[in-house]
Each structure stands twice: as structure tokens, then as C-alpha cells.
Amino acid sequence: MLVRGARRRRGAAVRPVELRAIRAERDQRLSTGIGELDSVLGGGIVPGSLVLIGGAPGIGKSTLTTMALANLREAGRRTLYISAEESAAQIRLRAERLAQPSALAIPVIAETDLDTVVATLEQERPEVCVVDSVQTLHAGELSSAAGSVSQVREAAVRIMRVAKALRIAVLLVGHVTKDGTLAGPRVLEHLVDCVLQFEGERERTYRTVRAVKNRFGSTSEAGVFEMRDHGLVEVLDASARFVSEATRAPGSVVLCAMEGSRPLLVEVQALVSRSELVPPRRVVTGVDRNRVALVLAVLGRHAGIGLGAADVFVNVVGGVRIEDPGADLAVALAVAGAVKGVPLTAARADRPLACFGELGLTGELRNVAHGERRLAEAEKFGLTPAIDPSSHPTLRAALTAAIGAKRPSAIAA
Ligand code: TYD
Ligand code: MG
DSSP, rough: OOSSSSSOOTTTTOOOOOOGOOOOHHHHHHHSHHHHHHHHHHHSOOOOOOEEEETTTTHHHHHHHHHHHHHHHTTEEEEEESSSSHHHHHHHHHHHSOOOGGGGGOOEEEEOOOHHHHHHHHOOOSSSEEOOOOOOOOOTTSSTTTTTTHHHHHHHHHHHHHHHHHHOOEEEEEEOOOOOOOOTGGTTTTSEEEEEEEEOTTTSSSEEEEEEEESSSOOOOEEEEETTTTTEESSSHHHHEEEEEESSTTTHHHHHHHHTTEEEEEEEEEEEESSSSSSSOOOESSOOOHHHHHHHHHHHHHHHSTTTTTEEEEEEEEOOOOOOTTTTHHHHHHHHHHHHHHHOSSSTTSSEEEEEEOOOOOOOOOOOTHHHHHHHHHHHHHHOBBBBBTOBHHHHHHHHHOOOSSSOOOHHH
16 A cells, blocks of 8 residues: 555655564454355455455355445445446345345345445445445446456446545456356456455355455455355365265265365266267366367377267256366266266265366376375265376376276277
8 A cells, every 4th residue: 555644745765664663563453253254355354454355146245245335234334235237126035035134134225336335335334335236337427338457447446445445445347258257347357355266156056255466465365155044054074065966976076176275076977979070079177278288189189088979968066166276086087987977986985986186188197185084085985096106107097996997998989
């Protein structure tokens, strides 16, 4: 932040100060009362900070921010909900659904005009406010339409100015397009203090929130939520649920993933079928498409499993999105199992096979971070020994252990 108070001629030189001479108080964080959200934020909301929450429509951004404000309000904080998208009546109906009675005590305005929003912030001076969404605010002096890059940037800059001056923490909601890009809001990432991404499939129950940028904490935290009838509920036993639901059928495997600094077991499924299309279909949910393409290429080149004439579907069960290089091996084993039509060999016949590891381009398995913690989580559910890079140096070795065949055959081209 700029040095305040020092009135000086424009353009005059200033004297630099050694960092140790600068006063920096550690702010008390404002707890949102939602443990998973607080930890993603690095311990709660920093007063006066600007947090961008991105996510696809319907994922639960308004629900999450309303729940956070309700808890803050309950804790005696001054709050304000600025809706530029829904009417006050719609927000009330949402608040009524939530399990928190204090949701109905949140002061709200439904307003799209940026000048009015800024004036209201100056007058009300809340400690925490939600702006839902940044794309629907409109700055009258700009001719472009709401949601355009210049409008979104103008809205964010003006809100940031009041927020920093009056120490208002702002949760800025931004829509992300289906392909995962924060279209308009992406231009805001360098401006704001913290960027949270809310991910998952709208039709599914599970959602993850993770920090992709955080000036006040690590970006390795992530939280898992479930959308219920009375709002979002934190899922604290996600591994147990996913493991108990894992099918152990051909094409299924359990991945020991890391969700931030926390291990999480999820089921990865694959289906492979002869394709009628050129090029064949690659339908991927929950993991990165490009990683899947790489895995398929490595399977073809280094394991003799050619999929050039096959449609391949890969899915992380439950709607969780995994951003973890350790997912490569799970995708490879699930696809190989699907091609062969056999269940993978697990340590115990009544449990699914667990694995993790990054795939190198030469067919080697590469270590990924937190190997011990992943194995410890697998052990908790009786899934060890798991297949990992330290026990299996190559994809071939992993396939031999999981499928048994020395030379897995190619799907007929
Ligand atoms: P919403 O928060 O409006 O999503 P976003 O602001 O990201 O567009 O809510 C998303 C969906 O969640 C909506 O279809 C309704 C559903 N929902 C529930 O299932 N339970 C609830 O308690 C609430 C409030 C919403
Ligand atoms: Mg919304």
C-alpha cells in the first residue's frame, strides 16, 4: 500500500525506508465460521482485503458467501451483501433455505450501478461485504457493456480503492466460463489479494474450493463441500465416502490425491470403447484433459496399449476436481483396466486398488510430493500396499502389478 498522510509535491523524490523501520501490524482475521473456507483463506478474512471467488454458474458462490456473511453477522460484524445479479427477494429466499437464522439479518442492496455501490460502501462502512457479481456491475462513464473487460476492471479498481481506504474486506464474486477460464475476472487476478476457485460439477454434490493466489497464506489449502438442502456442508470424511463407494469394477481405481495439504482418496473411472469417429472422443471430467492426452500417448508408446481407434472416457467420481500430477498413474491404470476388461489386482480382494504417481514421457513413474501422507491415508482404509513410484519405477512395472499381463494388448484398431 502507498504511504499515507505524507503530502508532497507530485513528482518530487521520496526517501526510501529500510523495511525494518516500517510498521506492519498483523491483522486479526475475521472468521467466516466455515472451517474449510477459513483454512483456504489462510485463517480467515484479512480486514480490508479483496478476495475474488470464481466459479461456474450454479456452483454455490452466492450460497457460500451468504453463509459466510450470516456467520460474521452472528459474530457481531458489520456486513453488507451487494447483489448486482439477483433481486433482494431472491436473496431472501436463498437465505431462508439456509440453516442459519442470522442469514435473514444480513443487510442487502440490489444494485448494478457502480457509483451507487461505491457511495453505499462509503456510507455503510461494513467490515465485510460481498459483491455478487463483479461482472454485473456497471460503470456509467464507460460505454462498454457490463461484464466487458474494461467494465470489470473499473468496477474492481473502484471497489478496491474504497475497500482499502475504509478497511472493508470485500468478497468479489466472479463467473467462470464452463471451460474453466475466469473470462472477465481473470484480468483481476493481479489486483486482488486472494483468488479462490470454486469447482465441481453443478449436477453433482461435491465441490472443492481452493486458493490459486493468496497474499496472506498458502495456496496449497483446499476444502471439500457438499451442496445439501440447507446450504453447503463441509465434507470432513471425504476419503471414507469415496472409498466405500468405489466399485472395484474394470476401469476403476482409487487415487491417493492431495487436496492442498490434505490427502484425499478418490475413485477414478475409465471407459474405453471402439470409436466410430475420427478423431475419436476424449471425454474427461475432474482431471486435466491435456494430462489425459499425455497418459494415453505414454500408454500407447511404452505399454503397447494403443487407443487411436477408441473413445476414451475418464471421470473422477463425485464431481471432485483433482489438480495433482499424481493422478497420471490412476488414469493410466483405470484406462488399462478398462481396455483389458479386468478388475485391477488389489492388496486385499475386498478392497479397491490404490495408486498415485506422475508419468514421465519415457514411461517412467515420477515421485510426487507427500508420498508418505498419501500412503498413510491409503493405509487408514486398508488399501496398502498401493502402487506408487517408489515401489514401481515404470508404468510397465505398475501395469504388471495391477493387471498381471506382461504385455497388455492393444485395443483392436
Ligand atoms: P448458488 O449459490 O445460487 O450458485 P451460484 O451463485 O454459484 O450461481 O446455488 C447453486 C445451486 O445450489 C442452485 O441451483 C440451488 C442449489 N441450492 C441447494 O441445493 N441448497 C441450498 O440450500 C441452496 C441455497 C442452493
Ligand atoms: Mg450467484
